Structure formats: structure tokens, C-alpha cells
Amino acid sequence: MDTMRDRFAPLVTRLLDEDPRVVAVLAEIGADGFAEARRRHPDRVVNVGIREQLLVGAAAGMALTGLRPVVHTFASFLVERPFEQVKLDLGHQDAGAVLVSAAASFDWPAGGYTHMAPGDVALLDTLDGWTVHVPGHPDEAETLLRHAVAAGDDKVYVRLSLQSNARGLPVDGERLRTVREGRAGVVVAVGPMLDAVLDATEGLDLTVLYAATVRPFDAAGLRRATESAGTDVVLVEPYLAGTSTAAANDALADVPHRVLGLGVGRAELRRYGRIDEHVRAHSLDARSLRERIGAFVGAVPAGV
Template sequence: MTPTTPITSMTSMRESFYAELDPLLTAADDAVVVLAAIGAGQTAPTAARHPGRVIDVGIREQALIGVAGGLALTGRRPILHSYAPFLVERPYEQLKISLGHQDVGAILVSIGASYDASSEGRTHQAPADVALLGALPGWTVHVPGHPDEVSQILHREVHRDGRAYVRLSTQVNDRAYPTDGRIHEVREGDRTTPLVLAVGPMLDVVLAATRDLPVRVAGTSTPHPLDTAGLRALLGPADALVVVEPYLAGTSAAAVAAALADRAVRVAHVGVPREAELRRYGTPRDHAAAHGLDAAGVRRRVVALLDQCHSSGGGRAGFPPRLR
């Protein structure tokens, strides 16, 4: 997996999204942006250049989805935008009915991710967003790891007609990688050694956490639907896998289990824990550390799996004892 050629300077993912709206509306005559107050100021120049194609419904997230469903029924391609909890959790029934039951498409673009807006409190946190959308049929979920990936994903999705969720984050990798929906190997190694699969912006964290460990590293920006054929091929003869996701731990567990149903593979899922809510403010970095999603936390989970493999494998080659 090699980095892609940079398209933009290193702005934030959110800035990249706003910068791409004008080109998107120019490239796709049927595209229309629908807001619920969030982003109204940033999209004002686009609204002025494209009259009638940027609609702000106000602080009415359920109406946001309903309006998008109506627009889609008339042949438009709606692009919806808000914080993740307001875009997925609050209007979940509308997502199920107005888009899903009517079988029409839209592009949802969120900000906030799991705990990017941690200082705003629990109302602005949504680590369950990908799991919730994964429970509804027909959704594709993109979790880019770099601002340049945002542009590639949006320009591809605007010319499709399905339901897509693009999850933006303030956490970024230092370079862009392919956004073709596949799982790509980033750090190669012995095919019998465990594989660590990083989703989106977790890739740099995983690379730092495992830099001296006997594991291979792969990444994907499209965790749903998961590239199960690619996972099987990359896992090869290895019997251990770690999946590192920037949202609820185990969100991809069902897809991984189905892909490996005929194999005896030890799997660990690393993500935001489900057991207890973190009732604290602090920075996103504080939350990552508390959830074990910083480099130190990810390393602990990978080392624990390697230790288990060593204990059960009788000192198998490539698994030094008691790695720390």
C-alpha cells in the first residue's frame, strides 16, 4: 500500500470537505447540500455561487433527513452535513425510513467522530455511529485518514446513487492512502506473523505502536462493507489478527467472523470500549489515551495477543517470548 499523490495541502478534513463543495456541485448537476445549521457559515460562498443548491433546514436534524429523502425521490443527490450524533443518532428512524425504506441514496458527511468534540460533552460524541449505520441495509461507510482522501471519496460518491457515510475526523495520518474500498498491506513481513488491520486515521497510531513488533500492518478507509476477500488473502497462513477501529470496539466483528468462519484465527478488536462511558471532558488525545487508542494502548493489546500466541504455540518462530 503506497501513499497517493497529494492533492491538497495539509488542511483539516473538515476544511477539505468545505473546499470541495463548489467543485462537487459544479461536477454533478443533481447534487444539493442540505444542512441543519452546522456549517452554514462555511458554506455561504458555495451557496452564493450555486443559488438554491445549499439548503439549511435549521436545528432540525430529523427534518434534515426527511428533506434529503424527498430530494432523492425527485432525482437529486443530497449531501448532508452535521456532527455525527446529530447526523446519525438523533435522526436514526428517519435514516431507516426516509432513506432506507424508500431505498433512495444520499451522502452523509459527519464531523466530530467518536470524541473529537470531547470538550463539548457527551452530546457531541458518537462512537456508535458506524455500528448503527452498519445495522441498516445498503450503506457504505468511509473513514478517511487524511484530508486528501476526503476529496477522492466525495468525487466518487457524488456520481453514485447509493447511501454513503463519510466520517471526518481531526485525527489524521501523515499521508494519504488509496480509497478504493480494499484492504492494503502497509508494512510487510513473514506471512505467518499476525496481521494488524487499522481503520482510517488509526493507521499512523498502529505503525508507531508496532514499529518493533513481529507483525504485519494493513489499512482500509472503507470498513463497511469490509473487504473480506482482501482480508483473507492478506491474513494468509497467520492465525492471529488485531482490528483497530476509531469507534466502538468490535464494530467490524461480525464481518470479520463471517470472513474467517472456516479458519482458526485468534482475533482481538481494539476500539472505544463498550463497557463504561467516559464521564470526563479533556482533549481528544486525553480520550484516546483513556480508551487505549493511543500508541501505548494499542501496543499493549497487540503485545497481549502475541504473548497468547507464544503461550499456545510453543515458542513458534517469529514470536519472541513476553514482548513488551
């Protein structure tokens, strides 16, 4: 199966054909995939070189002229390194852009810690007005990227990953989707964590919700689910553990509830290894998730 990033350049090339406002802004990473787009639209494919602060600053300037920039590089170079520009050039100036990352939390372990960004969504949470999409399949990535480009002049972050569920689900860029219904608690699986969560909760009396869009957080959807499934909530996210616990707590602020946030731990793993080894090291594999979720909710079998 092709990856989310395999779909990215061909889709943006089509968007450049379809919409004269769209401009692709790159910092060397992924530039080879835009050779045809650059031939067809030489004035709307801009490679600033390895200058990530300029990457975001230039995109903000383009946005202020009425263009819709699609900005791409690794997550650590797109959110963390140029964070001041994300905060000021985009946020303070109220300039919209679509930031599309690659490498996610630990998708290229050989690149080392400089190429890992498990805190990207949490960092964007310190700013106002961002929509954050975390697709779990290449089909969803295409849908959500089209949503993002069409979203007027909004500030949108699309987090691409090599990790993927086996199949894509219909996503609307807004609401939580109910995948399984139960009565003993709610598990929210974000993006590529869905398959592991479904395996981990097989046979347990739990509702499983799926989120491919995490900001704005679908508070109403979570509340509806807890009305029949109870107010024990587990969040399983492919980035920093606990990133969305405040959003879940706010959604349930007027009712007694418990929230457990599972995700990537804060400790730096210096043996870089493979993606699957990082998944296990952070206890995000199905077996570990079953133990952690089961201990939290009491491991109630379905039908009991």
C-alpha cells in the same frame, strides 16, 4: 495541516459547480463555509436549521426527485438523533444520499456527551446497503467524498475526523491496503488509527492492513493476508470497539482463527478533556496498543 472538514465545504462547492444533481443539505452546522456556494447555487444549498430529522427527511425527498444530496452535521445529529429517518426515509424508500459527519467519536470533547458518537458505524450496521468510508487523512477524505457523490444513488456515510495520519495513502473506496508484511498475525488499522498502529507494531512480525472503507468489508483482502500471516487478527477502529469483529469472523468462518477488536470503550468519560486524553483513556495510543496487540499475538519480533 488543514483538516478533513476544512476540505469539505470547498470540495462540495466544486461538486455543485460540476454536477447539477448535487445539493448540499445542512442543519446550521458548517453553514458559514457554504456562503459562496449559496451565492452561486441558491437553489441547491439548503439549510433546514436545527432540525435533524427534517435534515434527513428533506434529503430523502430530494433524492427521490433525482438529486444527489450531500448531508452534513455532527455525527451524533446525523446518525443517532434522526436514526428513524435514516432507517425509513432513506432505507425503506431505497433513496440514496451521502451523509458526511463531523466530530466523530470525541473530536469536540468540550461539547460533552451529546456531541460524541462512537457508536455511529455500529448503528448503521443494523441497516442494509450502506457504504461506510473512514478516511485517515484530508487527501483521502476528498477522494472518498468524490467516490461517494459519484456512486449513483447509493447510501454512503463519510466519517470525517480531526484525527489524522501524517500522510494520505491512495485509496479506492473498496479494498484493504497492505502497509507492512509479517508472519505472526494481522492488524487492521482503520482510518486515523494507522500511524498509531504502525508505531505500536514497529519491530513486530505482523502484517498491517489499512482500511479507509469499512463497509462493505473487504473479506477477500483479509483472507489473503491471513494465508501468509496467520489467522490471529486485531482490528483497531476509531469508534466503538468490536464494531467490525463480526465482519472479520464471517470472512474467516471456515478456518480456525482469533479476532480482537480494539476501539472506543462503552464507558462514558465525564471528564471531557482533550482529544489526546480520550485517545489514551481508551488505550488507543501507540504504547497501549503495543501492549494489547503484543499480549494477543505473543509479541513476536520480526525476523524470528
